[in-house]
Amino acid sequence: MATLTVSLVQIFATISGQGQYKIINLPQYTTHNSFIKKNMVPGGYGGGGSSSGWYTGTGSGGGQTAVKFVNNDLFHRVIVSGGGGGTDDGNDDDGTGGAGGNLVAQGWFANGNYVGNYLxxxxxxxxxxxxxAAIDAKSRNSKGVQSYDMNDIAGAGGGWFGGFASHSPISGAxxxxxxALTEDAxxxxxxxxxxxxxxENPVMKNYxxxxxxxxxxxxxxxxxGVWQGNGKLIITF
Structure with missing residues (x-):
């Protein structure tokens, strides 16, 4: 909930899509094929990261819900609600994803233990x-996880800043x-x-x-962690 008083301004909104949990059965299955974009589980609309197309299932990240003023791009966002991270498969070593939201979002759980090093x-x-997204390599962001395992890898949630993937088959993302653009933001x-x-494909601008x-x-x-499903936005005047 937030309040704002402005004069006439063009407003744009992104309504997030939830992440998905899917089992992908590829006709010619190889480990590498499960990390090709067309074979992966797509992340939710609004910046959710895709998860690997693994035969035991994976979960992708949820997207962000955002309000933008003047122009419809990332650099004109004024209020953002982050999306949750995905999970790996449903086996006993299951690792759940972290909740989206708050100024500092959650990390993930690895075999039941919370990992808060990448936030x-x-x-x-x-x-x-x-x-x-899940990739068959270490994170390409130097601040991300610098180890990897090519298995059931979850996708991370979108947000003001998106979350990190664990690149681990016993972890979520x-x-x-x-x-929000506030006095102390x-x-x-x-x-x-x-x-x-x-x-990849960098776009570099000032806020x-x-x-x-x-x-x-x-x-x-x-x-x-209070909402499940696709995003929701209510604007009252």
């Missing part, structure tokens, strides 16, 4: 607006952070590097607004 925050994460300084779920742009939100409340 999406207000000024850092996998990428601006995008959760990390991290959630994406929430954010942390705005990433300088040029922001926004990339896709495979950490569009400052705290004196006339778009501050007040009475913002964050709550993580």
């Amino acid at each position: 999406a925050k207000s000024d850092s994460g996998f990428s601006f607006g995008q959760g990390e 991290g959630g994406g952070s929430s954010w 942390v705005i990433p300084p300088g040029v922001i590097d926004a990339r896709d779920e495979f950490y 569009a607004f400052t705290k004196t742009s006339g778009f501050l939100f007040f009475d913002v409340q964050h709550a993580a």
Whole structure:
């Protein structure tokens, strides 16, 4: 919940899609094939990371719900609700994903134990607006996990900054952070590097607004892990 008073301004919205849990049966199954984009489990709309197309199943990351002013791009977002991270398969070594939301989102669980070393925050994460996908290699972001296993790998949640993938077959993936343009908001300084779920195709720009742009939100409340399914946005005037 948040309140804002502005003059007439063009408003855009992204309504998130939930992540998916699927078992992928490939006609010519190889480990490498399960990490080819067309064979993976797609992440939710709004920056959710894709998970590997594994024969025992994987879960992709949920997307973000966001409001944007003036232009419809990542750099004009003014309020963001982060999406949750996906899970690996449903076997006994199951690792669940972290909840999306809050200024610092959750990491993930590895065989029942919480891992909080790789977190999406207000000024850092996998990428601006995008959760990390499963790949058959270590994370291409130097701040991500620098080891890997080519199995049932979960996709991370989208958010203000997207979450990290664990690249582990006994772990889920991290959630994406929430954010709002408030008086005490942390705005990433300088040029922001926004990339896709495979950490490719960079777009580099400054954030569009400052705290004196006339778009501050007040009475913002964050709550993580309270919503399931596709995103929902209610705007009242």
